[in-house]
Amino acid sequence: MTWKFDNVVELHKESPYTFYLPSEHVIEQLKVGDLVKLIFLSDVTLENGYEGERMWVEIIERTELDFRGKLANQPFYLKSLQYGDIVNFKSIHICNTQLDDPHSKEMDYYFDNKVTVSNDVLLKNEFNFMLRFEPDNESDLGWVFFSGYEQDDFNSDPNNFQIISVGKMLNIDDSILEFLNDNIRCAYERDTDSKKLLKIEDYDFSIHD
Structure with a gap:
């Protein structure tokens, strides 16, 4: 089973008021040791009916836009991935962080x-x-x-x-x-x-x- 990262910037463009995207300010603050959430897309429909899994990754290296991280979850559906696997990703793949983001309060209004x-x-x-x-x-x-x-x-x-x-x-x-x-x-x-x-x-x- 192969996989790729979803482009969350494009997802946000399609649904700007219901798909949360971390602000540029938050992305700039990310450093080694921080956890970010990525969407891993499968090439086939998974058992749960979806096409992917959202999982946390620990950052182990970063440049301005390029990141290297270690998978911090054990995948439930994507059997080709394992806890601790090393992955390379970009800021356009980050759909959530553990940092405070004032923009998320706006999204709360739109949801609630x-x-x-x-x-x-x-x-x-x-x-x-x-x-x-x-x-x-x-x-x-x-x-x-x-x-x-x-x-x-x-x-x-x-x-x-x-x-x-x-x-x-x-x-x-x-x-x-x-x-x-x-x-x-x-x-x-x-x-x-x-x-x-x-x-x-x-x-x-x-x-x-």
Whole structure:
């Protein structure tokens, strides 16, 4: 079974609000003896259904971008690797460290705070309408997202909606960042020409009461 390292910089580009990437400041601080986490990708699907394992590696040498390390975990699925194996890697392969990273607190916000979204939004990977209600709990931001194509009978069925992290919505369109803390009970709709989200000043919330 052969393997390679996953490029976590590319993974972060694909999902910037849900895939944590250590900041450049943290990478610069890494030294011999520190532990970093890497994603080892297999050339075949593993028994757990995934394509790789995340494992800790102890740094034993480093230059600016090149590292040499010793595997600090015993692989569970990748039988071609063993605890203590020496591997060469680069900063683009490091998905986590044991150092404090202020950027991780931003990621915590994106993970811990939740919104409600219609299944049609997730199916189409787009939304065109968003409403903010009174939050149900501390982690609920109160936002509900719609694709704009849902029918009344669809919206009346709670099984057609999910609660997800706000980071997942930001991966679809992070222009909503400027609206997230807007007043409770507000509405936005995407303009068909400009594609921008515009506030609906006279939206009738009584239809939801």
